[in-house]
Amino acid sequence: MMPALSILVALIWGVKGQNLSQELRDNITEFHRKLREGVQPNASNMMFVEYSVDLENYAIQWTANCSDSVPDYKMLPQDVQRVQEYAYNNVPNPVEILSEFASQKVHYNFTYNNCSKRCNDYKIVSHVCLGYPDIFI
Numbered sequence: 759m760m761p762a763l764s765i766l767v768a769l770i771w772g773v774k775g776q777n778l779s780q781e782l783r784d785n786i787t788e789f790h791r792k793l794r795e796g797v798q799p800n801a802s803n804m805m806f807v808e809y810s811v812d813l814e815n816y817a818i819q820w821t822a823n824c825s826d827s828v829p830d831y832k833m834l835p836q837d838v839q840r841v842q843e844y845a846y847n848n849v850p851n852p853v854e855i856l857s858e859f860a861s862q863k864v865h866y867n868f869t870y871n872n873c874s875k876r877c878n879d880y881k882i883v884s885h886v887c888l889g890y891p892d893i894f895i
Contacts, residue, residue, distance in 0.1 A: 777818065782852060783809045789856050790883070797884050798868060841882050859883045 778786075787809050794807075816834070841859075862880035865873050873881070 777811075777814060778852065783811075783814075786852050786856065789853050789860075793856070793860050793884050796863075841879050856883065 787807060790807060813834075859879040860883070862873075862875075862877040863884070865875040865877040866880055867874065
């Protein structure tokens with residue numbers, strides 16, 4: 759079974775009340791695949807991911823009430839991780855947000871599993887294969 763991938767920007771996109779296009783979903787999945795290929799040291803048993811429209815719909819439903827409250831993680835599948843990003847003035851491109859998370863890689867020290875500056879978003883998004891098979895951002 760392939761792990762699912764739903765991106766945080768589905769939450770942001772949900773504010774506009776629209777699902778992501780299939781092209782954007784494919785771009786998100788491809789970006790994430792490439793990000794995970796660059797994990798050091800190389801992962802020997804990395805699983806493929808597929809985009810989860812069900813998780814995207816969950817995100818859209820959560821944002822429909824325009825609440826800043828955090829969704830109840832107990833309502834999500836056990837192996838789904840949550841990373842949130844808020845935008846109030848415009849709806850950013852999901853791949854741009856992933857790029858921002860990926861740029862945090864320079865602050866991550868694999869040997870000590872710590873960050874010299876903010877890098878937790880990178881750790882969650884890139885290390886899905888290390889104990890977090892699904893991710894909900």
